Amino acid sequence: MTDALQGERAAEELKELAERAGRELEDASAPEILQWAADTFGRKFCVSSSMEDAVVAHLASRVLPGVDVVFLDTGYHFPETLGTRDAVEAVMDVTVITLTPRQSVAGQDAEYGPKLHDRDPDLCCKLRKVEPLEEGLMPYTAWATGLRRDESPTRANTPVVGWDEKRQKVKISPIARWTQHDVDAYVAEHGVLTNPLLTDGYTSVGCAPCTRRVLEGEDARAGRWAGRGKTECGLHG
Numbered sequence: 613m614t615d616a617l618q619g620e621r622a623a624e625e626l627k628e629l630a631e632r633a634g635r636e637l638e639d640a641s642a643p644e645i646l647q648w649a650a651d652t653f654g655r656k657f658c659v660s661s662s663m664e665d666a667v668v669a670h671l672a673s674r675v676l677p678g679v680d681v682v683f684l685d686t687g688y689h690f691p692e693t694l695g696t697r698d699a700v701e702a703v704m705d706v707t708v709i710t711l712t713p714r715q716s717v718a719g720q721d722a723e724y725g726p727k728l729h730d731r732d733p734d735l736c737c738k739l740r741k742v743e744p745l746e747e748g749l750m751p752y753t754a755w756a757t758g759l760r761r762d763e764s765p766t767r768a769n770t771p772v773v774g775w776d777e778k779r780q781k782v783k784i785s786p787i788a789r790w791t792q793h794d795v796d797a798y799v800a801e802h803g804v805l806t807n808p809l810l811t812d813g814y815t816s817v818g819c820a821p822c823t824r825r826v827l828e829g830e831d832a833r834a835g836r837w838a839g840r841g842k843t844e845c846g847l848h849g
Contacts, residue, residue, distance in 0.1 A: 623780050626753070626775070626780075626781075626782055627775045629652075629782065630773050630774055630775040630782040630783070631774070631775060633648060633773040633782075634771040634772060634773040634774050637772050637773055638771075638772055640772070642668075642671050642786040642787050642790070643671060643674065643675060643786075645772050645773065645784060645786040646671055646672050646674075646675045646676070646756065646784070646786050647675045648773075649672075649676075649754055649756065649773075649782075649784050649786075650672075650675045650676040650679075652754070653752075653753050653754045653782070654676075655680075656751070656752050656753040656754065657676065657679070657680075657752060657753065657754045657755070657756070657784075658679065658680040658681070658682050658709075658749070658752045658754075658755050658756070659672045659679055659680070659681045659682065659706075659755070659756045659757075660681075660682045660683075660684075660745070660749075660755055660756065660757055660758075661681050661682070661683055661697075661700075661758065662683075662684070662693070662758075662817065662818070663683060663693045663694075663696040663697045663700065663807060663817075664693075664696075664758070664806070664807050664810065664816065664817045665696075665758070665795070665799065665804065665805070665806040665807060665810070666696070666700045666704060666804050666805045666806070667758065667787065667795055667798055667799065667804055668756055668757070668758045668786060668787060669681045669700060669704060669706050670704060670802060670804045671786060671787075671798075672706075672756060672786075673704055673705045673706050677705045678705060678706065678707055679706055679707070680706070680707050680709055680752075681700070681706045681707065681708050681709065682709050682711060682745070682748055682749070682755070683697050683708055683709065683710050683711065684710075684711050684712075684740075684741055684744055684745060684748075685697075685710050685711065685712050686713065686740040686741060686819050687712070687713065687716060687717040687740065688717065688729070688740070688819035688820055688821055688822075689819060689820065690807075690809060690817065690820045690823075692807055692808045692809050692817075693807055693809075693817060695808075696805060696806070696807045696808075697710070699805050700805055703805070704805075709748070711744045711745065711747070711748040712744060713739055713740045713743070713744050714739075714743070714744075715739065720736075720739060720740070727821070729819065729821045729822055730821070733822060740819075746778075746779060749779055749781060752781065753781060753782060754781055754782035754783070754784060755776075755781060755782075755783060755784065756783075756784040756785070756786060757783065757784070757785050758785070758787060759785040759787075759788055760785075760787055760788055760789075760790055760791070760792075760795075761788050761789065762790075762791050762792065762832075763816070763831070763832045764831050764832065765831075770785050770788045771785065771788065772784070772785055772786060772788045772789065773785075792832070812825070813825030813826065814826065814835060815832040815834075815835065816832050816835055816836055818836050822836060823835055823836055
């Protein structure tokens with residue numbers, strides 16, 4: 613059997629594993645979902661975090677101490693976001709891995725012109741988020757996200773365990789069924805670090821040029837790329 617065929621068979625088996633786990637773990641608790649991930653993938657499992665909060669990182673650290681937490685430093689983050697990353701690394705039993713784009717902001721400006729995020733936000737996200745994450749996830753078989761179904765219509769069908777077709781990896785969203793109330797309660801109970809911007813009118817924190825405070829009655833992600841049809845950066849579909 614050729615390496616290509618072996619790779620295809622392995623990917624198909626992983627896909628079947630992910631889809632079966634998604635069905636079987638639909639009603640499981642977040643710790644149970646993460647325990648399954650730790651038992652199944654060990655150190656080939658990581659958590660991705662935007663450092664909006666450290667809830668999933670905290671949950672994962674309780675079942676897999678020292679778990680890798682992958683953070684994308686786009687070069688456009690709020691200082692509060694970088695401060696949250698540093699605090700998480702200092703006080704939690706995790707290993708923070710900071711990914712960076714191949715080009716600095718200055719290098720990108722030189723090639724594409726300044727403020728690409730205003731003129732072509734999809735390309736900016738591709739260069740500064742999507743490509744670095746794809747490269748950074750290469751050592752792993754499975755990764756966890758903080759996606760929740762209540763965040764926006766585009767996330768309403770997020771499985772607790774699914775298949776990331778683009779990256780050929782198992783994708784785990786252990787708090788997919790949680791509400792904002794559940795998140796707030798967990799943060800309060802365990803003293804989990806959160807981004808200070810969440811107490812300053814922001815309900816979803818991304819890059820500074822493309823994030824604003826949310827108005828009353830808007831969904832949690834309305835402050836991202838406001839005024840544009842764009843609702844996702846491309847990391848999740």
